Every structure is written in C-alpha cells, then in structure tokens.
Amino acid sequence: MYDGKLAVLTISRGGNVTATYAWGDIADNKPGVADGEGKIFGNTLKLRRLPNGGDVSAVMQADGTLAVTYGLADRTYTGTFTKQ
Incomplete structure (x- = not known):
C-alpha cells in the first residue's frame, strides 16, 4: 500500500x-x-513531471473520488483518493 495526497491550489x-x-x-x-x-482536460487532471521524476494524473469518478495514477522509475501505482 502506498499513501499519497493531492491538493489542487488554483484553477x-x-x-x-x-x-x-x-x-x-x-x-x-x-x-x-x-x-x-x-x-x-475534461474530467482528467494531468500534472507536469514533478521534481522527483514522478508523473501524476487523476480522473474524477462519478462517485466523487479520484482514480489516481502515479508513475515513477518505470513503475506505475494506481489508487483511489477520497476528499478529506
């Protein structure tokens, strides 16, 4: 299991x-x-490459959660984020 948090500051x-x-x-x-x-883009948020080399994209789901994909060093991690 891997922990992550995403905070959108401005749109x-x-x-x-x-x-x-x-x-x-x-x-x-x-x-x-x-x-x-x-x-x-539509219901997908795509961040530019982070300083640590990570790539993040998040897709808003119908239930209000985010399906998040985090790519780092030829590995891809996926999970669901909920609003806190």
Missing part, C-alpha cells in the same frame, strides 16, 4: 492548475512533497 481559465502532491514510501523514493503545475 484558472483554460483548465490550468497549480497543485501540491505528497507521497509516502514508494520503491526507493522517500516520502516527500512537491508543488506542480498541470492542466485539466
């Missing part, structure tokens, strides 16, 4: 976002936090 016209992503222990990557920028 501007055209779907541009700023966000903070936090992750727990994952592979050889120690826990950390990174600020990032990205864009919303």
Whole structure:
C-alpha cells in the first residue's frame, strides 16, 4: 500500500492548475512533497513531471473520488483518493 495526497491550489481559465502532491514510501523514493503545475482536460487532471521524476494524473469518478495514477522509475501505482 502506498499513501499519497493531492491538493489542487488554483484553477484558472483554460483548465490550468497549480497543485501540491505528497507521497509516502514508494520503491526507493522517500516520502516527500512537491508543488506542480498541470492542466485539466475534461474530467482528467494531468500534472507536469514533478521534481522527483514522478508523473501524476487523476480522473474524477462519478462517485466523487479520484482514480489516481502515479508513475515513477518505470513503475506505475494506481489508487483511489477520497476528499478529506
């Protein structure tokens, strides 16, 4: 199991976002936090590559949860995030 949190800080016209992503222990990557920028396309938020090399995308589901994919070092981790 891997822990992660996503906080969308701003959303501007055209779907541009700023966000903070936090992750727990994952592979050889120690826990950390990174600020990032990205864009919303329909119901999908895609962040630009984070400073640690991670790629994050999140798809809003009908039940209000986010189906999140986190890619790092040729591995892909998936999970569901709920609003807290």
